[in-house]
Amino acid sequence: MKGLIFTQLSAMIEEQQGLAFLNSVIEESKLPSGGSYTQGGQYDPVEIHAILACMERRLGIPEEFLLRSFGEYLLVSMAGLYPVFFEVEDLKHFLLSVDRHIHVEVEKLYPDSDLPTFEYRDEGGSDLTIFYRSKKKLCALAEGLISGASRHFEEDCSLIHSTCMHRGDPQCTFELSIYDKK
Ligand code: HEM
Incomplete structure (x- = not known):
């Protein structure tokens, strides 16, 4: 998994919990990389789970929420x-x-990236269904990215996660309804 994801995760932990907390999480997580990430580097996705599992233990917040x-x-x-x-x-x-342009460009920039696939059902109007597939099963991350995008564009959006790879479905389904701009 691209270093960018890890450098941003470290930045978030440091901003929200402080440098001492970040350092102690990195130490306790026993990361194969040692936890000093660079944006262009490539790291095992299990490290993200190790970091979040440690935070879950320390903060009592479930990994999915984090x-x-x-x-x-x-x-x-x-x-x-x-x-x-x-x-x-x-x-x-x-x-x-995201699937048709952004991740295509990301792959050109970082040929070693391993991106998820999204398919869409767009019947016009304000509804959009997104089907997410990835062996990393980071659907909670995708949900957070969608919610962040809703805030960025200042458009409220409801999301129903109606099928989930963590429940044995072949893909995750996000059923979105987008409301008018505030
Ligand atoms: C709502 C918008 C977006 C969604 C839902 C989304 C979703 C995801 C998810 C779930 C992953 C984790 C990898 C996986 O599941 O296999 C990922 C990875 C990634 N995404 Fe996106 N993404 C979005 C926007 C963006 C944008 C704007 C960029 C800008 C460059 C971006 C760049 C990347 C990169 C660099 C990775 C890491 C790839 C790797 O580890 O090899 N994504 N994305």
Whole structure:
């Protein structure tokens, strides 16, 4: 998994809990990489689970919640790092561009990346169904990214996670209803 994800996760932990907490989590998680990440590096995705599991133990917040809130944080970071991807007219166009454009460009930039696939059912109007597939099963991260995007575009959005790979389904389904701009 790309170092960018780990550098941002470390930044979030440091911002929210302080450097001493981050260092102690890294030490306690016994990470194969040692935990000093670089943006262009490549790391085993199990490290993300090791870090979050340690935080779950220390803070009493379930890993799934932590991953969702990391997704929200990550979206804000991505908007700062890659503003060009956000130059679209609204939330729906942005979400449709993730698989068709953004992740395609990410793969060109980092040929060693291992990205998820999204398929869409768009019947026009304000509803959009997204089907997420990835062997990493980071659906809580995807949910947080979507919620972060809803905030970025200032469009409220409800999300029903109606099928889930963690429950044995072949893919996760996110059924979205997007409301008018505030
Ligand atoms: C709502 C919007 C987005 C969603 C739902 C989304 C979803 C995801 C998910 C779930 C992953 C984890 C990998 C996996 O599941 O296999 C991922 C990885 C990644 N995404 Fe996105 N993403 C979004 C927007 C973006 C944007 C704006 C960028 C900007 C560059 C981006 C760049 C990346 C990168 C670099 C990775 C790491 C790939 C790797 O580890 O090899 N994504 N994305």
